[in-house]
Amino acid sequence: MSRAQIEGILAAAESNLQRAQGLVPRGQSLGDKIIANMFFEDSTRTRCSFETATFRLGGQVLNLTATGSSAAKGESLLDTALNVEAMGVAAIVVRCAISGGAKLLADACKCPVINAGDGRHEHPTQGLLDLATVRESLGTVAGKTLVIVGDITNSRVARSALHGLVALGADVRLVGPPTLVSRAFEAITPSRPGQVRVMYDFDEALEGADGVMMLRVQLERAAGAAISSDYHELYGLTRERFARLAPHAVVMHPGPMNRGVEIDDAVADDPTRSRILRQVTWGVAVRMAVLEHSLRCD
Ligand code: CP
Numbered sequence: 695m696s697r698a699q700i701e702g703i704l705a706a707a708e709s710n711l712q713r714a715q716g717l718v719p720r721g722q723s724l725g726d727k728i729i730a731n732m733f734f735e736d737s738t739r740t741r742c743s744f745e746t747a748t749f750r751l752g753g754q755v756l757n758l759t760a761t762g763s764s765a766a767k768g769e770s771l772l773d774t775a776l777n778v779e780a781m782g783v784a785a786i787v788v789r790c791a792i793s794g795g796a797k798l799l800a801d802a803c804k805c806p807v808i809n810a811g812d813g814r815h816e817h818p819t820q821g822l823l824d825l826a827t828v829r830e831s832l833g834t835v836a837g838k839t840l841v842i843v844g845d846i847t848n849s850r851v852a853r854s855a856l857h858g859l860v861a862l863g864a865d866v867r868l869v870g871p872p873t874l875v876s877r878a879f880e881a882i883t884p885s886r887p888g889q890v891r892v893m894y895d896f897d898e899a900l901e902g903a904d905g906v907m908m909l910r911v912q913l914e915r916a917a918g919a920a921i922s923s924d925y926h927e928l929y930g931l932t933r934e935r936f937a938r939l940a941p942h943a944v945v946m947h948p949g950p951m952n953r954g955v956e957i958d959d960a961v962a963d964d965p966t967r968s969r970i971l972r973q974v975t976w977g978v979a980v981r982m983a984v985l986e987h988s989l990r991c992d
Pocket of ligand 1: 737738
């Protein structure tokens with residue numbers, strides 16, 4: 695997405711924020727359209743917020759998961775999507791373990807396909823909700839310094855956040871153990887020189903930071919084997935590190951959190967500077983905007 699496209703979605707999300715929280719009556723822009731939620735990997739926030747977003751816009755949800763569907767009998771992701779589309783759904787939201795899985799479906803289906811996280815590749819609506827949260831918390835994204843910490847290599851969240859932050863003009867520091875953060879990230883992102891920095895010293899990276907985005911150590915992607923027993927000491931956002939941050943700096947995490955591993959309880963639960971639950975609220979507003987945009991009813 696270009697900067698203009700991102701800003702368009704963020705503006706729409708902002709106008710949806712009251713409705714996303716149920717503070718104004720549900721709209722009817724989806725007009726009883728059915729949205730298929732195909733979640734072939736576990737999810738709490740993304741699946742529930744797409745379902746909430748659809749409800750708030752007057753649509754209906756068809757939920758499909760790997761267990762309990764014919765995927766368990768070996769039916770492919772693509773065949774499943776084509777069969778669901780043949781039932782007349784207006785759009786498909788897909789989460790899958792295959793990097794590129796959403797693109798595969800988008801190329802084959804006539805209806806819009808929305809990526810809810812594909813393997814280690816991208817999680818675009820997470821990236822958008824992260825941007826919305828940064829913008830609300832800091833007033834702007836441009837010129838701010840955001841530190842993304844953890845399992846960058848295996849993180850679709852980091853890839854989407856990185857793209858969005860760079861597009862909107864933030865400086866980004868990618869931090870983690872060398873096994874999980876490659877210097878190649880500095881070269882592969884189209885950005886001005888120095889805009890994206892890979893750093894291995896978390897304390898150094900926190901100097902002058904406006905926000906810290908902690909990532910979950912993804913044990914299901916074998917990253918657990920790549921981290922050492924001193925991970926919390928070296929890369930955890932501890933109460934002590936949090937105390938050294940600038941007073942305005944905020945903390946984010948896409949969830950689910952490994953409390954005591956990448957983030958301490960006192961930081962995650964800080965009543966003002968932890969924006970973790972606010973990210974979830976923005977998730978509904980952003981997904982409403984994405985649904986309306988995809989279905990051309992915004
Ligand atoms: N942030 C995120 O994608 O959370 P879920 O896996 O619970 O959807």
